[in-house]
Amino acid sequence: MEKRMRGNGSLEVSAFGLGCMGRSFGDGPAADRHETIARLRPAVEGPFDVDVVSAAVSALFDKIGPGILVSHSQSGGPGWRTAMKSQNVRAIVAYEPGSNFIFPEGNVPPPIPSSFGPLEALGAPLTEFMLLTKIPIAPDLVPEGAFASSSDS
Secondary structure (H helix, E strand, O other): OOEEEEOOOOEEEEOOOOOOOOOOOOOOOOOOHHHHHHHHHHHHOOOOOHHHHHHHHHHHHHHHOOEEEEEEHHHHHHHHHHHHHOOOEEEEEEEOOOOOOEEEOOOOOOOEOOOOOOEOOEEEOHHHHHHHHHOOEEEEOOOOOOOOOHHHO
16 A cells, blocks of 8 residues: 655555545645545535445455544444444544444334434444444543433433
């Protein structure tokens, strides 16, 4: 895999993708704005598919090796699916997870209404779900009582 050195030369990173720093950081002049948009458009248009996203992230972890997966908002569900697919996900840090919560099949709760539409949980076979119990998962900003069942009230 092609690598690049960053910072003072002590940080080696994958040359994969644009990263989060935009279209010019650290690699010379910015690419043409229209060219950059044309490159990104296929990745952001179209329906959201948790299985496609988790398969792609799992393939990335297979390529780069062990690491900690950090997710935010809608990427929470694909992050958990990725951890069930790749043994290279050694931990998850989930900031404000907001979609596709994973539950064992047969124990999936009904959707929760939200201002963005219903938040739906996904089922997974128990053997796959149990893989999530073997790694640290650090959720952030989960509202108190979010996991209480209706029979607890």
